[in-house]
Amino acid sequence: MKKYPLILGLITLALSILFFASIIWGEVYLSFPELWDGLRRTDPVVQSILWNIRLPRALVAMAVGASLSISGLMMQAYFKNPLASPGLLGVSSGGALGAVLYIGYGSNWLGMWGLPGASMAGAFLATFLVLSLSEIGLGTQRLLLAGIALNALLGAATSFVLSLSVSSFERSGQILFWLLGSLEDRTWEHVWVSLPLTVALGFFITSLGSPMNLLSLGESGAQSLGVNVRQFRWKMIILSTLLTAVATAVAGVIGFVGLIIPHIFRLLLGPDHKRLIPCCLIGGAAFLLGCDLISRTLNIGLRVGVITSLIGGPFFLWLLQKRAV
Amino acid sequence: MSSVLKTKDLQVVHRLNPMSLTFQSGSLIAIIGPNGSGKSTFLQAISGLLSYDGEVIWNGFNLNDIPVYQRAQQLAWVGPEPNFQFPFTVQEVLRMGRFARGEDSHNLEPYLKDMDLVSLADRPITQISTGEKQRTLLARAMVTQAPIQCWDEPLSSLDIRHQLEILMKARAMANAGATILISLHDLRVAHCMDQVVLLDQGNLIACGSPAQVLTPALLRQVFGVLSRESMGLVLELPPK
Numbered sequence: 001m002k003k004y005p006l007i008l009g010l011i012t013l014a015l016s017i018l019f020f021a022s023i024i025w026g027e028v029y030l031s032f033p034e035l036w037d038g039l040r041r042t043d044p045v046v047q048s049i050l051w052n053i054r055l056p057r058a059l060v061a062m063a064v065g066a067s068l069s070i071s072g073l074m075m076q077a078y079f080k081n082p083l084a085s086p087g088l089l090g091v092s093s094g095g096a097l098g099a100v101l102y103i104g105y106g107s108n109w110l111g112m113w114g115l116p117g118a119s120m121a122g123a124f125l126a127t128f129l130v131l132s133l134s135e136i137g138l139g140t141q142r143l144l145l146a147g148i149a150l151n152a153l154l155g156a157a158t159s160f161v162l163s164l165s166v167s168s169f170e171r172s173g174q175i176l177f178w179l180l181g182s183l184e185d186r187t188w189e190h191v192w193v194s195l196p197l198t199v200a201l202g203f204f205i206t207s208l209g210s211p212m213n214l215l216s217l218g219e220s221g222a223q224s225l226g227v228n229v230r231q232f233r234w235k236m237i238i239l240s241t242l243l244t245a246v247a248t249a250v251a252g253v254i255g256f257v258g259l260i261i262p263h264i265f266r267l268l269l270g271p272d273h274k275r276l277i278p279c280c281l282i283g284g285a286a287f288l289l290g291c292d293l294i295s296r297t298l299n300i301g302l303r304v305g306v307i308t309s310l311i312g313g314p315f316f317l318w319l320l321q322k323r324a325v
Numbered sequence: 326m327s328s329v330l331k332t333k334d335l336q337v338v339h340r341l342n343p344m345s346l347t348f349q350s351g352s353l354i355a356i357i358g359p360n361g362s363g364k365s366t367f368l369q370a371i372s373g374l375l376s377y378d379g380e381v382i383w384n385g386f387n388l389n390d391i392p393v394y395q396r397a398q399q400l401a402w403v404g405p406e407p408n409f410q411f412p413f414t415v416q417e418v419l420r421m422g423r424f425a426r427g428e429d430s431h432n433l434e435p436y437l438k439d440m441d442l443v444s445l446a447d448r449p450i451t452q453i454s455t456g457e458k459q460r461t462l463l464a465r466a467m468v469t470q471a472p473i474q475c476w477d478e479p480l481s482s483l484d485i486r487h488q489l490e491i492l493m494k495a496r497a498m499a500n501a502g503a504t505i506l507i508s509l510h511d512l513r514v515a516h517c518m519d520q521v522v523l524l525d526q527g528n529l530i531a532c533g534s535p536a537q538v539l540t541p542a543l544l545r546q547v548f549g550v551l552s553r554e555s556m557g558l559v560l561e562l563p564p565k
Contacts, residue, residue, distance in 0.1 A: 080410050210428060214421055218407035220374050221462070225469065226397030226425030271411035 004275050007268055011279060015062075015286040022058040022289055023050065026296060052187075060186040061292045061304070062285035063194035064251045065261075067243040069284025070205060072258020073276055074240040077216040078233065079140050082266065086244040086258035089147040089237070090126040093154035095248035096179060098122020100158050103174050104165045112189040115178075116249035123245030126150060131237070181254035181305020183292050190250040197246055201239055202281045208235070209274030216271065254288070254305045256312025261287055263319060330473055330504050332371065334379035340366045343379060344529040346522065348506070350472065353499045355515035355535075356508040358524035359548055364508035365404070367524065368475045371506070372402035383473065397425035400473040401466035406458045406482075412449030415442055415461050422468030433468065439494055440464040441487065456482040463491060467498070474498065474505045480514070489562050492517065512539060512552075523547060 024030045028049055030038065037043040038050035071086035078084065087093065102118035133146040158179070165172040211232050214222035223229045247254070265279040291307040302310075328350040334343040341363045348354055356364045370377040373388060373396055381388045388396055401422075413421075419433045419442075437443045440460040445453055450461060459482050466474055474495075480488045492514065495505050499519070507518070515521050521538040523530040525547045531538045544552045 082410060210421075210424060213413070213417075214424060216411045217409060217413065217418070217421070220369070220402070220404055221407070223374055223393065224372055224397060224400070224402035224404075225421060225465075226394035228393040266411075270417075271413050272417065 004269055007265075008279060008282070011283045011286055015282055015289065018286055018289040018293060019058055019062070022061070022293055023054050025293065026054060027299075056188050056191050057183050057186045057292070058289060059191045059195055060250055061183050061288045063191070063198040064183070064247040064254065065257055065284040065286070065288025066202060066281045067194070067198045067247040067284070068254060068257040069261035069280040069287070070202060070277065071240045071243040071247070073262040073273070073280045074205070074212070074236050075258070076262060077212040077273060078236050078240070079144060080216055080218065082263065083259070085256075086240060086247075087151070087253075087255075089130045089143065089241070090150035090154055091123045091241050091244040092248045092253050093151050093158065094126020094129075095119040095123035095245055096253050097154050097158045097161070098125070099178055099249070099252070100161045100175050103178060104161050104171060112187060113193075116190070116193050119249035120245050123241065123248060126154060127237070127241045127245075177303070178252045180303045181252040181308070182303050183251055183288075184303075186250065194246050194250045198243065201243060205239060206277050206281075208232075209272070209277055212236075212273040212277075213271070216273070252305060254308055256308045256316070257284055257288060260312045260315055263316075328384045328472065328502075328504070329382075330371075331382040332379065333382060335367075335370055335381060336378040337363075337366050337370050337375060338378070339527075341370065341377075341527045342529070345379075346529070346532055348504050348520065350504045351499050351502050352504060352519040353495055353517075354504070354506045354520045354522060355518040356506060356522045356524065357510070357512065357515050358530075361526070362524040362547075363527040364524055365477050366527075367522075368402065368477050368506060368508055369404070371473075372400055372475050374402065374404075394425045397469065397471070399471055400475065401469040401471040403459075403462045403466045403474075403476045403479055405477060406455060406462060409450050409458070412451045414447050414449055415453070415457075416446045418450055418461055419465050419468050422465040425469065431468065436464045436468050439467070439490075441490065454482075456484065456487065459483060460487060460491075467494075472503050474503055476505070476507045478508050478510070480507075480509060480511070485560060486562070488514075489560065493562060512544070515539060 024035060030046060030049065034043065034046050038046035041047045068086055075084040075086055075088055076082050098121050099115055099119040102115055106114055106118060130143065130146045130150050162172060162175050165175055211222065211227045214225055214227050215229065215232065219229050261284045262276060262280055265276050265283060269275050269279065288304065288308070291311065292304045295302050295304045295307045330348040332344060332346045334345055335341070336343040356367060358364050369375050371381050383399055388400065416433060419436060420428065423429055423431050437446055440463055442460060442464060445457060450458055459479065463476065463479055466476065479491060483491065495507065499505050509515060516535045516539060518535060520533065521535050522532045523538050523543060530547055531543055541552045544550055
């Protein structure tokens, strides 16, 4: 089928254009000569805009978009359910609680690494809890139920911390901003936390397409055809958790990317994960870059997490209407 | 040398009591018994889909000791059709049967033909009937070219013509050396097999030729039915 290389080419092109637009577009528009100066670091103002603001922001957006969409794709194969999302096992809400606790009560001794670190710790703690509560071998149903329960619990704890922080206007503002998901003021620390891991894991995951196909049609069938299901499911959980944890750690809670990006490509290309994985990596990166560009262009305080949900929600309802899910 | 599949004190806690059986290659084996007698459990245990005690030995190898993908080259399993959520095409599902052999470009055409799936090859499995899904899964098991085939109620949703075709195909595979274990409810079909294993409440009641196992006494004991030989309706495939 020729459709796959065409779509892969198109989204790569879209990603390149969006990346370029993210670099030159903003409160200050950078012309080509200015961009060149900035890249060569000859103009201090442009250099600062380019290297300290726009490049890290664009790179983080790409890493987060790719992480979340591929993580969603893996969860959907894992649960054999196209409606599963990366946050299903409490990873994002655990990450959120970790970050919120850090903003609310953490001292600043870890510097720039403190917030991502706290968020990662929360995410992994949540996954560990959900896995030990459900005893992974016993099947996806229990895992799902444990995840739902833990999500509710962590959400409540986050709200509790938030309500305790209301007296401090600055802190509660920070917490809210973080919970809405944001790509503003991202630094190279955020890039280093997220991008290398996303790229490395992304490459690794592209080799898992075939067993993911088999697993998505049922565990017994996959096992009988030669997939070590128990081992493979662990691999999927760990990879998906890592990716979601990293994304949440650097950008807060950003919804719907992990749900709609895999869906769009499944509609376009069918269910073959060997094709979906590269498309979700590139498409997810492009989607979040695009959403971020929209939020920057509108410039009315719409954060990227709100934009993804604003686009994702109606899109999903439309899919339901068309019975395409 | 013909291959042998053996179970040695094969046992699944609470579901299957120890049973030691021997199956010669090149034979069709029927696994029969009332609902809940352990037919599926027996086939799943042999296929390594649930943990068991005891041994399943194939040509001197303990199947539990070899990696999952190598086991898959030796043994294929077809179970009750799961609720598929992802619209892979019939052809893509068949291709998955080659997973343990590195997804080579093995020709799928003969299998599509054998299982009467040619016209459905590009249809999503989420949009075909239960019987068609069953044929797809059977074809996928055949595509593995595994010498041991464990089919759990493969005929349950099939019309009479496809049942006969699959039994003919199974016979041809057995003639070519495969060991085929089929759980079923139709005792008339069990009559055409080489060996019959009769289970009840997780216990092995009898194992032997159809004439030895399908006796009025045993059938009455296990199923609670009376049986007598008679010439009823006889169905067979017309010559091609």
